[in-house]
Amino acid sequence: MVTNGDGSLSDPLMGSTVAELVARAKAGDQEAFERLVRATHADTYALAYRLTGNEEDASDVLQDTYLRAYRALRRFRGDAAFTTWLYRITANCASTHLARRGRSRHEELSEEVPLADLRPAVDPEAMADAAAERDRVTAALAALPDRLRVVVVLRDIYDLPHEAIAAELGISEAAAKVRLHRARKKLRERLFPTREERHQLEQADAV
Amino acid sequence: MRCEEVSELLPGIMDGVDQANAEVVSHVETCLRCQAELAQYRKLLRVLHQLRAQSLDPPPGLLVEVLAQLSDAAERGAMRSALAGRKLAYLAGLAVAAGAAGAAGAAVILATRGRGGKLPLAS
Numbered sequence: 001m002v003t004n005g006d007g008s009l010s011d012p013l014m015g016s017t018v019a020e021l022v023a024r025a026k027a028g029d030q031e032a033f034e035r036l037v038r039a040t041h042a043d044t045y046a047l048a049y050r051l052t053g054n055e056e057d058a059s060d061v062l063q064d065t066y067l068r069a070y071r072a073l074r075r076f077r078g079d080a081a082f083t084t085w086l087y088r089i090t091a092n093c094a095s096t097h098l099a100r101r102g103r104s105r106h107e108e109l110s111e112e113v114p115l116a117d118l119r120p121a122v123d124p125e126a127m128a129d130a131a132a133e134r135d136r137v138t139a140a141l142a143a144l145p146d147r148l149r150v151v152v153v154l155r156d157i158y159d160l161p162h163e164a165i166a167a168e169l170g171i172s173e174a175a176a177k178v179r180l181h182r183a184r185k186k187l188r189e190r191l192f193p194t195r196e197e198r199h200q201l202e203q204a205d206a207v
Numbered sequence: 208m209r210c211e212e213v214s215e216l217l218p219g220i221m222d223g224v225d226q227a228n229a230e231v232v233s234h235v236e237t238c239l240r241c242q243a244e245l246a247q248y249r250k251l252l253r254v255l256h257q258l259r260a261q262s263l264d265p266p267p268g269l270l271v272e273v274l275a276q277l278s279d280a281a282e283r284g285a286m287r288s289a290l291a292g293r294k295l296a297y298l299a300g301l302a303v304a305a306g307a308a309g310a311a312g313a314a315v316i317l318a319t320r321g322r323g324g325k326l327p328l329a330s
Contacts, residue, residue, distance in 0.1 A: 034277070037274060038274075041269075042262055042264070043262070050258070059266060059272075062265070067277065070277055071280075133254055134258060138258065157258050180218070185218050187251055
């Protein structure tokens with residue numbers, strides 16, 4: 001699932017800059033838009049995956065995102081980077097998609113998600129294993145309720161400003177902030193459980 | 208200040224967005240438990256930042272599906288504009304025909320007039 005880059009598509013832009021391709025695509029050049037899709041789809045997919053926490057929803061969101069981007073391209077003014085613009089559409093599509101599908105898949109999934117690493121946090125080997133750590137955080141993210149996950153992903157991974165997050169999710173900035181803090185708190189509790197919390201998790205596992 | 212109160216504030220303070228007041232700062236400086244918690248938040252934030260650079264492979268075939276869907280959309284768009292174009296052509300044709308009819312009508316009138324004009328001469 002996790003790799004570093006996509007070697008098979010060494011240069012999907014084929015020498016053109018993103019700005020050139022955007023200009024051509026806006027003028028109706030279908031092939032230019034396809035190249036933009038090829039160049040950006042892996043990043044957009046990664047965001048969609050982080051936002052939804054699973055492959056199936058991420059794939060649906062990716063489809064929606066590019067269709068919407070294609071239709072809205074004329075309105076893209078180029079004052080933001082193309083990828084930022086695309087990220088905002090992805091955020092909006094994910095939010096709509098998650099709201100529509102409701103909680104059903106989340107509940108189904110949370111049983112598959114591995115619980116926090118129960119090894120003592122002082123184990124130096126466990127702490128040194130950065131990849132394992134990222135996987136644990138990824139799993140903890142996937143286990144969050146949708147409305148909290150979306151905010152923490154956009155803010156703490158993708159560095160979108162509160163204003164943009166609030167706009168794409170259709171909530172106030174204050175609400176976005178409250179959700180962000182709750183998400184961070186839940187993640188910390190899951191990743192660094194206290195002795196009592198760990199005990200509870202172990203008991204939950206044993207059932 | 209109690210640890211529970213400080214603990215509620217840490218998720219906002221951890222990235223420096225919310226300013227910690229002096230009371231909170233002095234509590235954290237002397238409280239090992241809250242220091243540990245703040246360190247955990249910092250670590251969480253660091254790993255979250257790392258995730259940004261980590262790419263995830265889309266499932267095989269997804270790119271092809273996305274491109275196919277886009278080319279369908281483009282085709283529908285092209286069809287719509289072709290139909291709109293045809294409609295325009297039809298309307299333009301009508302206008303031309305009307306114009307031609309008008310011109311023909313005018314010619315008939317002129318011809319009639321001409322004939323009319325000639326008739327007195329011929330008579």
